[in-house]
Amino acid sequence: MTEIAVKTRQNLQELLKKNPQIKSPNRIYVGQHIEIGKQTNTYTVKKGDTLSAIARTHHTSVGDIMRANPGRINNRNLIYPGQKLHLPVQEAKTPTTKPKTTTNTPTTKPTETKTPTTNPQTTPDTKTLPPVENKPPVVTDGTESSVRSPHLKLKSKDIQLSPLVQKKMSQIADEYFKKTGKDLVITDGNRSAHDQAERIYDKIQHHGENIYTNKKALAEIKAAYNEGAARGESREQIVGRMARVIQNQAGRNVFISKHLTGQGADVRISDMTAADKKAFLESVAKVGGAHKLNEGNHWHMEIDENQKPPVQSPPTTTTTPTQTTTAKNGELKLGPNEEYRDALLLAQKRTGIDAAAVASVINAEAAVNPKTGKWIANSQAGSSGARGLTQFIPSTWEGRAKVKGSYLNEVALQRGLI
The missing domain is CATH 3.10.350.10 (LysM domain)
Known part of the structure; x- marks a missing residue:
């Protein structure tokens, strides 16, 4: 054998x-x-x-x-x-x-010449889904595999990037290095169905799954989670259920995350200074072809080769920047407060409230620097004690921190404040 x-x-x-x-x-x-x-x-x-x-x-x-x-x-x-x-x-x-024979030992016929039958219980069920293999999918950019920039580091050797993502993120990393002298660190890349199931399982556990915009796909995955939980299954068993749903969705060309199609990557943000973050945003804008979203401890990047670099507007001669306004269809124009764009879009993604509407509230509530037009993040009302961009009073901040699933709740839990 x-x-x-x-x-x-x-x-x-x-x-x-x-x-x-x-x-x-x-x-x-x-x-x-x-x-x-x-x-x-x-x-x-x-x-x-x-x-x-x-x-x-x-x-x-x-x-x-x-x-x-x-x-x-x-x-x-x-x-x-x-x-x-x-x-x-x-x-x-x-x-x-044929077996080897020796000169002094005669061969004998086997006692049974019929082919033994296999146990019918071992026959695989053709209706079951194939096993979920923990290897991520990838996407082609129409070229040979690109060489990763020396300024694009991987947090773990297990992280895989598709050629499309590696090429784009290398370009961004090179621009970022020119501005800061620092490297970019990738914390996550391609994901298998099992990888994605683990991420969503953890999100559900902490009531943070609403970050995913494809609500129909999320509902299917959560149904698998709920069924496994109702049966008292282990984490690994529930993750397996969820992974099979994600794999089935992929067969229908439905993907809950760009990480599944080789078009997503996460960039570490925890060690970036305010100047570094600004340089990163400028690098992404200059290279083009990428959407970014600040998800707290990392930038979530979605690569779209069809997206063109934005046309840079000529500098204006006015000394006072324009205030934040909203344009048609909720278009977000932040002027001097561009640094808040990702936070506003993340809030929109989590709550469903239009980012432009949130910006309008901030513009009305927060104090503004008269010289730069920028919102003052630590604005504080003298009489009521209201503070911050949205001018919540202390009891409101505390109340929101205790609401499960809110971003403030997640941050408070991570820092051990509640």
Whole structure:
């Protein structure tokens, strides 16, 4: 059996599981049928390849290739040069070779010549979803894999970036280094369905799942969470349920996060000064092709190669910047208060309240520097004790900090204030 396992490129234990009729790997006989199952070959994707072309060349189907690569391919149109794919080949049953005989020991026939039947309980259920493999999907940018900038660091060697993200974030990192002399640190990149399920599980535990904008997809994932919780399942069992839902969604071309399509990355923000943050925003704007969102301890980046760098407006000659205003359709114009854009958009994402409306409230409530036009973050009313950009009184701040699921509650918990 060991020799057969080697020839068919399988693990001996896996081969034995397929053949429960074999009690000992050292005792097999001539004519006995052994189930080998589907074997796979490895193929390296080349520039210009498509799944349909690969399938035709290797006499298989796109569906079979996708089933042979769970977690590696979430979208049939998202493969990239250098990616390793398993290609299924036809199932086969291989007889064993004849055993060696000695001159002084006669061979005897086996007592039973019929092929033993397998236990029907071991037959896989074809209706169940394929196992979720903990390997992230990737996306192609139409070019060969790009070289990562020396100024783009990965927090962990396990983090993977698609060529599209690596190229864009390297450009941003180079610009950022020119301005600050510092490197950018990536804290997360591509995610598998299992990776994403773990993130959402933790969000649900802390009532922070509303950060996801695709509410329909989120509802499906939460239903799996609730079902597992109702059954008293462990964290890993519930995460597995959620991961299968996410994998199923990917098969329908529905993705709750850009991390699943190789178009997302997170950048560490905790060690950035105010000047560093400004330099980062300027670098992103200059390079273009990326959306950013401040999620507290990191910038969440979504890469869109079709997005063009913004046209820079010529500097104005006025000494006092314009105040924050809202334009048609809730367009956000912040003027000198541009540094608050990501916080306002995050608030909009979490609450559903238009960011421009929140900005208008701040503009009415907060004190403003008469020379720069900037909001004064530590504004404080002398009589009521109201403070901050939105002028909450102390009891209101405390009350909001205790509301589960609010951003203030998450920060207060992290800092041990409540």
